[in-house]
Amino acid sequence: MPQIFTASADTRLRTALLVFVLVLCGSVLFVGGYMDSSYATLVGWVRDQPVPFSHEHHVGGLGIDCRYCHTTVEVSARAGFPATHICMTCHSELWTGAPMLAPIRESLASDRPIVWQRVSKLPDYVYFNHSIHIARGVPCVACHGRVDEMPLMARAQPFQMRFCLDCHRNPAPRLRPPDQVTRMDWSDWDNHPEEHKLYGELMVKAYGIQPSKLDNCNICHR
Ligand code: HEC
Ligand code: HEC
Ligand code: HEC
Ligand code: HEC
Ligand code: HEC
Numbered sequence: 001m002p003q004i005f006t007a008s009a010d011t012r013l014r015t016a017l018l019v020f021v022l023v024l025c026g027s028v029l030f031v032g033g034y035m036d037s038s039y040a041t042l043v044g045w046v047r048d049q050p051v052p053f054s055h056e057h058h059v060g061g062l063g064i065d066c067r068y069c070h071t072t073v074e075v076s077a078r079a080g081f082p083a084t085h086i087c088m089t090c091h092s093e094l095w096t097g098a099p100m101l102a103p104i105r106e107s108l109a110s111d112r113p114i115v116w117q118r119v120s121k122l123p124d125y126v127y128f129n130h131s132i133h134i135a136r137g138v139p140c141v142a143c144h145g146r147v148d149e150m151p152l153m154a155r156a157q158p159f160q161m162r163f164c165l166d167c168h169r170n171p172a173p174r175l176r177p178p179d180q181v182t183r184m185d186w187s188d189w190d191n192h193p194e195e196h197k198l199y200g201e202l203m204v205k206a207y208g209i210q211p212s213k214l215d216n217c218n219i220c221h222r
Contacts, residue, residue: 043155044154044156047118049116049152049153050116051101051103053152055150055151056150060148069086076131084108084113085108087101087104119155120155126221134181136207137176137177143157144157146184168219171200
């Protein structure tokens with residue numbers, strides 16, 4: 001009987017198999033870790049903007065309401081970005097010659113909107129709508145975090161499917177009176193968990209929200 005495998009070939013084969021198994025385990029762990037890492041979810045990352053606009057100054061410091069700039073958030077799918085003339089209501093008086101604001105002046109002169117780099121964007125195959133969330137009292141902070149503390153805008157949540165589903169399956173604890181959706185700080189309510197819970201449960205009934213149906217695929221993939 002001729003020997004097909006020499007003893008050393010057998011060792012090499014075993015070694016190769018072992019390496020293959022190790023690489024496979026490694027990749028599975030790597031991919032699993034990667035999907036939840038800030039590299040993949042982009043949480044906390046800022047982008048270069050044409051103008052270094054600060055929500056910390058304008059919202060946290062000056063107390064301007066979100067809807068002053070994101071004018072369509074209550075009535076349409078998109079919150080939208082402010083038209084240049086909205087910035088100019090103040091900056092035609094304030095910081096008028098600042099180099100930092102040159103792109104704003106150019107935009108006004110040329111009548112071309114500023115192109116902002118997006119930090120929160122869903123893939124095209126996901127349907128999202130701001131107005132329904134705002135109407136039900138889901139606060140901006142639940143999805144966008146404390147923007148009043150952001151000198152530059154960063155993504156606060158991983159907009160993965162799990163994030164949407166966690167709330168859709170149990171929205172009650174997140175609901176507020178709709179006129180309070182743009183408030184960033186909510187400590188006075190959070191200190192009264194019982195009332196908050198009761199309010200949420202009542203509102204789920206009053207609005208006819210059905211959590212058992214809110215995780216149907218066709219709600220978000222249409
Ligand atoms: C209601 C008035 C108001 C509006 C509207 C407004 N700003 Fe400002 N902005 C200010 C004031 C006041 C300061 C000075 C803040 C400070 O120094 O604390 C400022 C400062 C700035 C600065 C300097 C950096 C900083 O944050 O201190 C930039 C850049 C800026 N604004 C951009 C914009 C852009 C872009 C818009 C439109 C999307 C806009 N602002 C809309 C009042 C306004
Ligand atoms: C004075 C105008 C102004 C006000 C007030 C304002 N924003 Fe903005 N917002 C902007 C501008 C300009 C941008 C684009 C530049 C940037 O990303 O910082 C922006 C970007 C954003 C983005 C990033 C969206 C994306 O996909 O890139 C979010 C989220 C956001 N704003 C939420 C809010 C919330 C929540 C509030 C209220 C608590 C608010 N903004 C108040 C002007 C404003
Ligand atoms: C339930 C989660 C949720 C809530 C609540 C929410 N947003 Fe958003 N927002 C998103 C998602 C998701 C996107 C990205 C949408 C896309 O890419 O299609 C987004 C995008 C934005 C943008 C970028 C422009 C746009 O319309 O796509 C702005 C500005 C913004 N949101 C502001 C706000 C403000 C202001 C509020 C509160 C009044 C708010 N959002 C409440 C999830 C939310
Ligand atoms: C913090 C809670 C919360 C989060 C987070 C959230 N939602 Fe919602 N969503 C709601 C509530 C409450 C409703 C209103 C349900 C109703 O009135 O029947 C809703 C409704 C919707 C609707 C409309 C359903 C319809 O019947 O027309 C869509 C679409 C939707 N959400 C998509 C998303 C997507 C995509 C995400 C993630 C990016 C998301 N939501 C994150 C609470 C949330
Ligand atoms: C509340 C909204 C929502 C519902 C309901 C929902 N999805 Fe998603 N889905 C998303 C979002 C947001 C993403 C984008 C994830 C990302 O970019 O990482 C996504 C991504 C996906 C993807 C792409 C792969 C992935 O996981 O990133 C598949 C496949 C998918 N969904 C299938 C489904 C199926 C099947 C159902 C029903 C059982 C469903 N989805 C229900 C919001 C939803």
